[in-house]
Amino acid sequence: MAEVVIEKLSKSFGSVEVLKDIDLTVGDGAFVVLVGPSGCGKSTLLRSIAGLEDVSGGAITIGGRKVNDLAPAQREIAMVFQSYALYPHMDVAANMGFGLKFAGIPKAEIAARVSEAARILQLEPLLKRRPRELSGGQRQRVAIGRAIVRKPQVFLFDEPLSNLDAALRINTRVEIAKLHKLLAATIVYVTHDQVEAMTLADKIVVMNQGRIEQQGKPLDLYYRPANLFVAGFIGSPAMNFLKGEVVAGGTGLGADGRIAIALPPGATPGMKVTLGIRPEHMSIAVGGGDLHLAATVELVERLGETGFAHLRLASGTVVIAEIRGETGLKTGDRTHVALDPAHLHLFGADGRRLG
Numbered sequence: 001m002a003e004v005v006i007e008k009l010s011k012s013f014g015s016v017e018v019l020k021d022i023d024l025t026v027g028d029g030a031f032v033v034l035v036g037p038s039g040c041g042k043s044t045l046l047r048s049i050a051g052l053e054d055v056s057g058g059a060i061t062i063g064g065r066k067v068n069d070l071a072p073a074q075r076e077i078a079m080v081f082q083s084y085a086l087y088p089h090m091d092v093a094a095n096m097g098f099g100l101k102f103a104g105i106p107k108a109e110i111a112a113r114v115s116e117a118a119r120i121l122q123l124e125p126l127l128k129r130r131p132r133e134l135s136g137g138q139r140q141r142v143a144i145g146r147a148i149v150r151k152p153q154v155f156l157f158d159e160p161l162s163n164l165d166a167a168l169r170i171n172t173r174v175e176i177a178k179l180h181k182l183l184a185a186t187i188v189y190v191t192h193d194q195v196e197a198m199t200l201a202d203k204i205v206v207m208n209q210g211r212i213e214q215q216g217k218p219l220d221l222y223y224r225p226a227n228l229f230v231a232g233f234i235g236s237p238a239m240n241f242l243k244g245e246v247v248a249g250g251t252g253l254g255a256d257g258r259i260a261i262a263l264p265p266g267a268t269p270g271m272k273v274t275l276g277i278r279p280e281h282m283s284i285a286v287g288g289g290d291l292h293l294a295a296t297v298e299l300v301e302r303l304g305e306t307g308f309a310h311l312r313l314a315s316g317t318v319v320i321a322e323i324r325g326e327t328g329l330k331t332g333d334r335t336h337v338a339l340d341p342a343h344l345h346l347f348g349a350d351g352r353r354l355g
């Protein structure tokens with residue numbers, strides 16, 4: 001496998017700049033996941049690494065070799081697409097080995113590589129079947145097998161699980177995680193699914209409008225988002241946001257019901273800030289107290305032992321709090337929600353994290 005280094009990469013379609021000064025290092029054997037809203041540039045970045053898009057500026061290095069001017073076939077990468085792109089008239093074995101045959105690899109070696117990939121992916125009983133005889137998850141495993149037999153330096157995945165139903169996504173996600181550990185593969189993976197990103201990645205890269213907003217370990221982004229965009233994007237349900245004001249004293253509720261926040265580094269008393277708190281750090285409270293906000297229940301979602309209460313505060317803001325066990329809450333109930341002061345996130349007027 002190999003390290004991928006991207007330096008000051010830019011890409012424009014006419015006058016529209018879709019990638020802007022991208023700097024990213026994917027370590028040898030790392031699993032890096034690109035996430036972001038539709039149109040943020042994550043798939044364009046992946047296709048640029050693959051050589052399927054010409055870049056406007058910057059450099060892409062794979063295994064210490066600059067590949068900007070190399071064709072996709074010369075970059076020693078393998079790409080797994082959202083669509084399986086299998087040949088319907090070929091059986092599984094032929095689909096997996098077709099690229100090798102096209103490259104002039106001897107038949108014996110092709111057979112050996114296909115056999116090994118089939119063993120890894122548990123496809124051995126399916127080698128003689130045609131794509132129409134396979135389930136969606138099996139077809140995706142064949143597409144992954146087609147990538148494995150090439151023995152690439154880097155695997156590129158472009159939303160590979162988005163066409164699968166929920167149960168198959170879970171199963172295939174587990175298989176991809178096992179495959180990464182087995183092959184010690186360098187993987188760059190694009191998804192819109194936060195569960196995939198959080199469970200698969202060594203490093204998550206959050207993109208927005210062609211730029212990288214933040215990159216780091218999944219839990220680092222979850223617990224210390226760099227700005228409001230990352231805070232609102234990472235996590236499901238999303239982080240709750242409330243308006244607050246910095247005071248020189250402690251943290252609590254002001255007489256007018258506004259949230260007063262202890263002075264963080266870089267802040268001044270009276271500064272208006274946005275306070276963020278995740279649903280699991282809000283709880284239903286028995287009565288009033290420090291950081292207990294009066295609320296009216298709008299909706300209760302039960303997911304078994306856990307669930308979520310949608311609550312409207314006196315300010316009109318709707319927040320989501322995690323609930324556990326049988327709470328007896330129902331729509332229209334008046335209650336209080338408590339904020340855990342150890343898990344408050346503060347953001348300044350520019351959207352950047354404070355403290």
